[in-house]
Amino acid sequence: MNYVIGMDIGTTSTKGVLYDTNGKVILQAEKLYPLYRDASGMAEEDPEEIFEAVLACLQDILRHADLKKNHLAAVSFSSVNQSLIVLDDQHRPLTRVITWADTRAAKYADQLKADGRGKSLYEHTGTPIHPMSLLCKLLWLKTEKKDIYDQAAYFGGIKEYVFYRLFGVWQMDISVASCTGIFNIFKLDWDAQALALTGAKRSQLPKIVDGYQQTKGMNPDFAKRLGYPTETPFVQGAFDGALSNLGVGAIEKGEMAVTIGTSGGIRVVTDHPVIDPKERVFCYALTRKMWVVGGPVNNGGVVFRWARDNLFDAEQSTAALLKKDAYTLLTDIAQTVPAGAGGLLFLPFLGGERAPIWDANARGAFFGLTQMHTRANMIRAVLEGIVYNLYTVLLALEEVVGKGKTILATGGFTQSPFCRQILADVFEQPITIPENFESSCLGAAVMGMVSTGLVDNLNVVKQFVGPTKTYAPDPKNFRAYRELMPIYIRLSRQLKDEYKNIADFQKKQA
Structure with a gap:
């Protein structure tokens, strides 16, 4: 062997x-x-x-x-x-x-x-x-x-x-x-x-x-x-x-891959370079004959970590006492409020943003906060905000290359069944989770196998991906997201001038 x-x-x-x-x-x-x-x-x-x-x-x-x-x-x-x-x-x-x-x-x-x-x-x-x-x-x-x-x-x-x-x-x-x-x-x-x-x-x-x-x-x-x-x-x-x-295994037409680790992205493979007239998505090579079109985001799991470290100190201590993962405890808390977080929206731009707005000055915000909201609403809004942002990238990508037929998701964020369900509900599409977690390592290994003649072509990867699990959108949840997504999109765009103003102020304070 x-x-x-x-x-x-x-x-x-x-x-x-x-x-x-x-x-x-x-x-x-x-x-x-x-x-x-x-x-x-x-x-x-x-x-x-x-x-x-x-x-x-x-x-x-x-x-x-x-x-x-x-x-x-x-x-x-x-x-x-x-x-x-x-x-x-x-x-x-x-x-x-x-x-x-x-x-x-x-x-x-x-x-x-x-x-x-x-x-x-x-x-x-x-x-x-x-x-x-x-x-x-x-x-x-x-x-x-x-x-x-x-x-x-x-x-x-x-x-x-x-x-x-x-x-x-x-x-x-x-x-x-x-x-x-x-x-x-x-x-x-x-x-x-x-x-x-x-x-x-x-x-x-x-x-x-x-x-x-x-x-x-x-x-x-x-x-x-x-x-x-x-x-x-x-x-x-x-x-x-x-x-x-x-x-x-997302290398055929219409097979989209979502990755949410520290950062995130959505990508699809094409057989030729594709340029977006609105400059929202990238086009990079996989090989000389395969091109990856997509959008990266700065604000994936790093935003969840920020919320854990800055909003939930007590819960981290509780998780340690219970010998339970702190992220799992936070997703348990988030599930105590319905989809839409009670009308609380979160712009997850804690590190500026790449796709689709490409604005390094973008900043985060809670919007819609009232006295009725609790930290449970806030953590659910944070998780939903991460996915809302990715969904805006998906909309741009579909406009350029067409609607995908399947979406496969990987990365640390998708290890949570609750976060997987949010993805399916916001995207209103089934989300398939491959068992293989280190997808970039597997992709590199398959390129090595092709290079050394151990396998004939990259398509062999489909035999290696292993078992998958698919999450279907839940109608009682995606109706709320349908109503909130347009507000999220307008809000994130209308604040463009203020992103720069607040970023300039912050730079002077640094």
């Missing part, structure tokens, strides 16, 4: 899962690392901490797997997209990893939207104008961190840094490249307009390679440390959102 490791370098942790060629999970490992928010808008990570997490996951798996020599066929990678590391001429980091969640480039995104250049850039690159993208991050660096920008020999992301440390190659897969905002998705090359605007040179950017690209010949010191055969291939893979679609 041959085995493949699917690695996922995420925002808060790196995960590794060992699969056999039937898609069965043999072993898994996870290593956490911090997100640094030392200044207003900052969201950075230490590239060395992430690199060590990758090594530690591999060590854990290889130490416990008891694999016979040469039975490990490949290690294949998923990674978070839109991360930026600036490096010197020796590929030593001049910055930490500037993550997708960093909003310090908001001013430059606003300028591109205001002067009209943003639209043409979006039409070339498929990346909506937002501070998350390398395009805007490079403009910010060029203007506000000129000393670092002038020292830069190379620009890349976290997966590129990991591969360089292990193999001495400077390369980026087409999937991650397509997420940068400086890559032309029609020419499959760095975009001339974006490069001219940022001043970045082709020589500073990684070589573009196919996602099935194999790299061998690991640095002997790391190979010895891992106890790892140096000629076992590392497969470049793709970005995590695309591989999440693959990992739940």
Whole structure:
């Protein structure tokens, strides 16, 4: 039996899962690392901490797997997209990893939207104008961190840094490249307009390679440390959102994937690039022949965690005494009030927002609060607000690619049966939950299997997904959501000017 490791370098942790060629999970490992928010808008990570997490996951798996020599066929990678590391001429980091969640480039995104250049850039690159993208991050660096920008020999992301440390190659897969905002998705090359605007040179950017690209010949010191055969291939893979679609088997027309982890997103795979005239959704590559169209949101499970930590201190203590998960206790509380939370709406924009409004200044709010509302109403409103926001992305996506025939959902938020039911009720569609939880790791592993010839094509993933459970919408709940959703949508849009005003005030106080 041959085995493949699917690695996922995420925002808060790196995960590794060992699969056999039937898609069965043999072993898994996870290593956490911090997100640094030392200044207003900052969201950075230490590239060395992430690199060590990758090594530690591999060590854990290889130490416990008891694999016979040469039975490990490949290690294949998923990674978070839109991360930026600036490096010197020796590929030593001049910055930490500037993550997708960093909003310090908001001013430059606003300028591109205001002067009209943003639209043409979006039409070339498929990346909506937002501070998350390398395009805007490079403009910010060029203007506000000129000393670092002038020292830069190379620009890349976290997966590129990991591969360089292990193999001495400077390369980026087409999937991650397509997420940068400086890559032309029609020419499959760095975009001339974006490069001219940022001043970045082709020589500073990684070589573009196919996602099935194999790299061998690991640095002997790391190979010895891992106890790892140096000629076992590392497969470049793709970005995590695309591989999440693959990992739940949502790769045919009309099969939509919803992911709600720390952040969230809704995506569908197409056979050609698709551009939204209203600039609400992205279009990124999975492979050269498969494209992922969708919308990411900043505010997924992280909002639930904020509510837990800031509104329910006593319940956390109670959960600890009962030896019960605090999130489960909160969903139990939320279920004590009917759908719609008694007319209490929650805008979940605690970290600005990406799709569909693409506004880094967006801020959260409770709306409709009265003396009759309790914390039970508030926690239900928080959970519903997360899903309302995702539903607005679904509406935009359906307008661009058509209505989906199935929706598959994964991520930590969907581990709760109650949250699954909210999804089904707000979307007014059946929601199918695959048993496999680490969909990005599975997607990466399947790309590795295709790359090494263990399987013929990506469609084999449908045999690996395993059992699923489907949640049907409940009519007594979705009637309330039908009435509240238009209010939510109007409210979130009408506050646009005030988002900026309150964000400007908050920045002065930071």
